[in-house]
Amino acid sequence: xxxxxxxxxxxxxxxxxxxxxRGFFERHQSRIRALGSIVVVFALWELIGRFVITNRxxxxxxxxxxxxxxxxxxxGELQLHxxxxxxxxALGFGAAALAGIALGAAMAVRRALRDYLDPWVAxxxxxxxxxxxxxxILWFKLGIESKVAVILLxxxxxxxxxxxxxxxxxxxxxxxxxxxxxxxxxxxxxxVMLPSxxxxxxxxxxxxxxxxxxxxxxAELFGAKAGLGxxxxxxxxxxxxxxxxxGVLILALAxxxxxxxxxxxxxxxxxxxxxxxxx
Amino acid sequence: MTAKLELRGVSKWFETRSGDVVEALRGVxxxxxxxxxxxxxxxxxxxxxxxxxxxxxxxxxxxGEVLLDGRPIAGPGxxxxxxxxxxxxxxxxxxxxxxxxxxxxxxxxGEEARRAAGELLRFVGLGGFERAYPHExxxxxxxxxxxxxxxxVDPEVLLMDEPFASLDAQTREIMQAELLRIWNARRKTVLxxxxxxxxxxxxxxxxxxxxxxxxxxxxxxxxxLPRPRRLDVKRTPAFGALVxxxxxxxxxxxxxxxxxxx
Ligand SMILES: Nc1ncnc2c1ncn2[C@@H]1O[C@H](COP(=O)(O)OP(=O)(O)OP(=O)(O)O)[C@@H](O)[C@H]1O
Ligand SMILES: [Mg+2]
Numbered sequence: 001x002x003x004x005x006x007x008x009x010x011x012x013x014x015x016x017x018x019x020x021x022r023g024f025f026e027r028h029q030s031r032i033r034a035l036g037s038i039v040v041v042f043a044l045w046e047l048i049g050r051f052v053i054t055n056r057x058x059x060x061x062x063x064x065x066x067x068x069x070x071x072x073x074x075x076g077e078l079q080l081h082x083x084x085x086x087x088x089x090a091l092g093f094g095a096a097a098l099a100g101i102a103l104g105a106a107m108a109v110r111r112a113l114r115d116y117l118d119p120w121v122a123x124x125x126x127x128x129x130x131x132x133x134x135x136x137i138l139w140f141k142l143g144i145e146s147k148v149a150v151i152l153l154x155x156x157x158x159x160x161x162x163x164x165x166x167x168x169x170x171x172x173x174x175x176x177x178x179x180x181x182x183x184x185x186x187x188x189x190x191x192v193m194l195p196s197x198x199x200x201x202x203x204x205x206x207x208x209x210x211x212x213x214x215x216x217x218x219a220e221l222f223g224a225k226a227g228l229g230x231x232x233x234x235x236x237x238x239x240x241x242x243x244x245x246x247g248v249l250i251l252a253l254a255x256x257x258x259x260x261x262x263x264x265x266x267x268x269x270x271x272x273x274x275x276x277x278x279x
Numbered sequence: 280m281t282a283k284l285e286l287r288g289v290s291k292w293f294e295t296r297s298g299d300v301v302e303a304l305r306g307v308x309x310x311x312x313x314x315x316x317x318x319x320x321x322x323x324x325x326x327x328x329x330x331x332x333x334x335x336x337x338x339x340x341x342x343g344e345v346l347l348d349g350r351p352i353a354g355p356g357x358x359x360x361x362x363x364x365x366x367x368x369x370x371x372x373x374x375x376x377x378x379x380x381x382x383x384x385x386x387x388x389g390e391e392a393r394r395a396a397g398e399l400l401r402f403v404g405l406g407g408f409e410r411a412y413p414h415e416x417x418x419x420x421x422x423x424x425x426x427x428x429x430x431x432v433d434p435e436v437l438l439m440d441e442p443f444a445s446l447d448a449q450t451r452e453i454m455q456a457e458l459l460r461i462w463n464a465r466r467k468t469v470l471x472x473x474x475x476x477x478x479x480x481x482x483x484x485x486x487x488x489x490x491x492x493x494x495x496x497x498x499x500x501x502x503x504l505p506r507p508r509r510l511d512v513k514r515t516p517a518f519g520a521l522v523x524x525x526x527x528x529x530x531x532x533x534x535x536x537x538x539x540x541x
Contacts, residue, residue, distance in 0.1 A: 177367035180335050180355050181381035181432065191384065195371045272370040272414035 060241045065249060068242035077231075082250065084227040085216050088144055092151025093212045097205060100156045104163025104201075109189065114164075125157040130218045137222045147219035147227075155212035162204025166197030199270035206262040213255050282310040283468045284334065284436065288343035290493075291329050303329040305493040306343070311470055316462055318471045318479035320525060321489030321497075322533045327472045328364055330494070331438045334470060335361040347436070357385055360434035362442045364472075366425040368413040374400065374424050375409035381432035392431075399427045402457060404450070418445045423454075430461070436468045444474065452510055455482060463507070476525045480504075481513055488525055491532040498528045 025032065042062055049061025072078035107114040133150045140146035170193045178192045220229025228247045235244035286309055292302040303326040311317045319327055332338045333345055336354040345352045347359070360381065368377050378396045382388050400406055403423035413421055422445045429437065443451045459482060462469055473479050479486045480502050488498040502521060504512055512518055 171367070173363065173365055173367040174369060176337055177363060177369075178380070178384065180337060180361045180363075181384050182355050182357055183384040187384050191380075192369070195369070198371075270371070272412060 056241060057239050058241070060245065064242040065245040068240070069246040069250075072231075072243065072246065078246075080226050081228050081231045081247070084224075085220070085229065085251075088147040088219065088227065089151060089212060089216050091144070092148040092215065093155055093209060095148070096152045096156040096208055096212065097159055099152075100159030100204070100208065101163050101201060104160040104204075105167060105189075105194075107160075108164050108167035108193070121157065121160065124153070125161070129153045130215065133218050134222050136219075142223045142225070147216070147224070150219035151212045151215040154215040154218075155208035158207035158211065159201070159204040162207070163197065163201050166200030166204075167193045169200070170196040199266050199273060202262055202266045202269060206259050206266075209258055209262065210255060213251060217251065281313055282346075283313040283315070283348065284311040284470065285346040285349075286310065286330075286334075286343070287346070289330075289333060289340045289345060290342040291326070291333060291338065292341050292493075302493040304333075305495050307489075307494065307496055308343075309487050309496055309499055311468055313468055314466045315484050316459075316469045316471065316482055317485050317487060318473055318483040319487045319489060320473060320476055320479050320529065321494055322491045322529060322537075323474070325489045325492050325532070326494030327489065328440055330489075331361060331440050331470065331472060334436075335359055335438055337361075357432065358434055359436045359438060360429040360432050362426050362429040362437070362439040364440040364444070366413075366418075366421040368421055368424055368428075370413050373410050373412055374405060374416070377413065377424055378427045378431050380428060385432065387432075396427070396431050399430055400424075403427045403454070419447065419450065422446065426454075433465075434467070436470065437462075439469065439471045441472055441474060443478070451478075456510060458482065459506075459508070476522050476529075477513060477518075480518060480521045480525065481508060481510075486521075486525060488528045490529075491535060497532070498525075500524060 046062045049059055049064070053059040069078060072081075103117070107117055130150070132153065133146075136146045136149045136153075140149055174192050174196065175188055178188045183191065216227070217229035217232065220227040221233050224230040228251055232244050232247040235241070235247065286307050289304060289307040290302070291304040292300050294300055307330065309317075319330060321327055329338065333340055334347075334352065336352045336356060336359070347356075369380065372380065375393075375396060378400060379388060379392065382392045382396075397406075397409065400409060403426055405420060405423055405427070408416065408420065413424065416424065422442065426439075426442050429439075443454055446454060455478065458469075461467070469482075471479070471482060483502050485499055485501050487496060488500075489495065490497040500521070504515075504517060504521075
């Protein structure tokens, strides 16, 4: 087929002036503000710890927290706690991600499965599942299994539910377009439903991740020999505020970093949802 | 001439969620010959899109039958492609990958297919936008991508639901002429839906006029203007007479459907 181009009429290909390059501060405005805010609060923390609340049983300056973390590191304890918690979290959250996505997807495409599971999902999601932690300790003893089970249970529901709603929310016009081209059900699932739901699934992972981190601490509060939750509990019992804050800060940092990474992934997966708006 | 496509007493009704029944089409009978270009015009809501979805096999008729090459249509097939009224592009795919979608699910993706898709995109004026995403395009550009996606599978029967509706007048005229060229070069059968009477007449061998809902065939008129048609055929008296005839036939319908009496 030879086709005549209509580019000329449409003016495609005309040279455009380069967009004005925004300055460094303009481009990174939000980040600079966030960073400034963190610096100010940390400085306040240090000052309050030094001059306002001087009772070390209640509060410590930020510098003492860092010093304590350094100490723990030198003794090899911090590494152990981080490694233990990380392993529990990786196993629990990993299992939650796999099972949540698989179950959510299966429920979205199989009506009967959904009908059977719906009441249990609603029931377990509404239950404050951390309340089951002591029960899991009884069932699985004090080993890693009980922690993995707690983390799995608290983080699976947002993942499952987001997968379910994401797939169900697939634009029916897109499904019809795929059908019109002769796509088979598996192709519609893989090429239309899944990509359409992916950003929503990633949001579910982000929510599950936050709950999973809480799960780590709670699981370790009941019978653990190591881990960041254990460090926090133990430090509280021995009135070691600096070590306690060290544990909390590391958990917070892990939460922020992983959730920001997933947010970035959401943007990459669905750029059309984040069309830039002037503010 | 043999009938490529036959509609025999086709009725379609929908049950709405509230339990009401909406009758979209009633006893529609007409045929489209192989290689023929047939347009369907009618007031908004008279069932034109429903008609195309029936022919594409996305819907089954409530009564009557739709035949392709003499056999009832059982579902969507490789021999037909539908250009959707609302451009149903996949937002996570680039323009090129959207155009290749049909070939991909049909397992016909190859170097040749990619090259042809690139050429199609240039034809619809989207050369250079292969890697753009739908949200980066204008409404008219999206609609042209939508058109290229259907042309890419090279179907025998092209079903087009107001494909040029969101284009400006000039682009629309160029696209009309190009569509006629493709149709003529590849001997495709086209069932074309439009709101615009002059578009229907300029493009078609025959024009089917549907009444307002439930859509019934109100008139079928043959357009005996010689081909190939140049754009200035639109300013001839013969063309004007045909436009008048169709307009008279649907004027009352349109007036009634929007509640403005003559
Ligand atoms: N899936 C559906 N469920 C219920 N009613 C429907 C459905 N699809 C179409 N209809 C109804 O059928 C009638 C015809 O719709 P259709 O989309 O075919 O009209 P149309 O002629 O294409 O209109 P337009 O020119 O505005 O695109 C309308 O009254 C519409 O509300
Ligand atoms: Mg329509």
